[in-house]
Amino acid sequence: MCPSTIVEAAAAVQSPPPPVPPEARAALRAWYLRAARPLPWRAAGEAPDPWSVLVSEFMLQQTTVATVRARFPAFLARFPDPAALADAGAEAVLHAWQGLGYYRRARLLHACAREIRDRHGGRVPRQRAALEALPGIGPYTAAAVAAIAFGEPVVPVDGNVARVLARLHAIARPLTRAMPELRRLAAGLGDPEAPAEGAQAWIELGALLCRPRRPRCGDCPLALGCRARREGRQGEIPVPPPRTARPRRYGRAFLARRGDGRILLRRRPEGGLLGGMMELPGTAWEDVPPGDPPAFPLSGRWSRVPGRVRHPFTHFALELELWRGEVEAPADQPGWYLPAEMAGLALSSLTRRLLRHGGVEPPAVRGARRPSGGAAAGRE
Ligand code: ADE
Numbered sequence: 001m002c003p004s005t006i007v008e009a010a011a012a013v014q015s016p017p018p019p020v021p022p023e024a025r026a027a028l029r030a031w032y033l034r035a036a037r038p039l040p041w042r043a044a045g046e047a048p049d050p051w052s053v054l055v056s057e058f059m060l061q062q063t064t065v066a067t068v069r070a071r072f073p074a075f076l077a078r079f080p081d082p083a084a085l086a087d088a089g090a091e092a093v094l095h096a097w098q099g100l101g102y103y104r105r106a107r108l109l110h111a112c113a114r115e116i117r118d119r120h121g122g123r124v125p126r127q128r129a130a131l132e133a134l135p136g137i138g139p140y141t142a143a144a145v146a147a148i149a150f151g152e153p154v155v156p157v158d159g160n161v162a163r164v165l166a167r168l169h170a171i172a173r174p175l176t177r178a179m180p181e182l183r184r185l186a187a188g189l190g191d192p193e194a195p196a197e198g199a200q201a202w203i204e205l206g207a208l209l210c211r212p213r214r215p216r217c218g219d220c221p222l223a224l225g226c227r228a229r230r231e232g233r234q235g236e237i238p239v240p241p242p243r244t245a246r247p248r249r250y251g252r253a254f255l256a257r258r259g260d261g262r263i264l265l266r267r268r269p270e271g272g273l274l275g276g277m278m279e280l281p282g283t284a285w286e287d288v289p290p291g292d293p294p295a296f297p298l299s300g301r302w303s304r305v306p307g308r309v310r311h312p313f314t315h316f317a318l319e320l321e322l323w324r325g326e327v328e329a330p331a332d333q334p335g336w337y338l339p340a341e342m343a344g345l346a347l348s349s350l351t352r353r354l355l356r357h358g359g360v361e362p363p364a365v366r367g368a369r370r371p372s373g374g375a376a377a378g379r380e
Contacts, residue, residue: 017185017186017189020189024222025198028205028221029191029201032204036200036201040056040069042200048149049149050123050124050126053124053145053149054149055076055109058141059072059075061140061141063101070099071099071100078092079093079113082113082117086118090110091346093109093110098365099365103346112136131146139156140156144156144158148196148199148200149196151195153191153198155186155189156186157182157186158206160206160210161203164202164210167210168227170231170233171237176241205220217229246312247287247315248319249319250286251283252283253309253321254302254323255280255355256296256297256329257326259328260331262338263355265279265351266280273313274348274350276346277347277348279347280351281297289319290321296323298328305323309353311353339355340363343363347362
């Protein structure tokens, strides 16, 4: 960025946000009341339950609405208040989080529930500062909970809202770079008359109409005031971020099956990637594909399953070979499970994918629809 652009950007960030014309606010709210999706964490006509809102916002941090919608009711039925989650064991929490991906959030939500139980008398705190001090809650989630659960007139800026604002103001820069300016613009958007609906209306507008591709400007309540539309640039904004290749990592996984049909699983170390979840034994994940002959965990009749299992993580893409073996092991050894017994275990979507690739159907995740192929809903 050249010096004059830096000065302009700094000035833009500091100056007060433009006011929202009252007719635009009214049009947006009316559209939201007509078009909003009936999502299970939204209170239709009643006061929202702060715990439901908080749990939904944790889930929505990195997982699509479609996936959260399918899994949220079962999670909330199992942990209906902060104390229920706080009192549960880590294994039960990870198990209930299955299918949502990014399992670190499950641990943070668990820690958050314990703090709510121990320091806030079991009730979700109302103030944004207190919310932000809880594990796993950053400025976005604190603002979302404050607005939706407690009626603070703020608009949290997620990817949806950022895109809407970038188009409204024709900000032709990648969203991550434009974030300070977008936050400044959002500072004036809260609706004091209907804070919860006001906040969700902006999110919903981005999700339903002002979509990344082919925005439905003809149906948009804010189209008249949208600079990108006026200039015919809604297809060019937001500007995509510069492409960076995600590094690839490689390894092998071993599906060892005993004569009685039981399969060997192990627990991943706590704290790291997919920490504490159950997985097939395998090699370390390296920067180059495995070259040496496989070092099988047990002797038996092993064969390579054709193809590879690919799985996207946030910072790298994983590619695994799968080997299947008919093995012998003493019946009383721990760690061997029948597929039906895996229903009680925390299995990541990677492990489920490997099992399927090896011809073993893992038990369904409760509340989930089977994915119709393609990438898993959540990543770690
Ligand atoms: N994404 C993040 N928060 C959301 C919400 N409350 N409703 C829909 N999508 C969201």
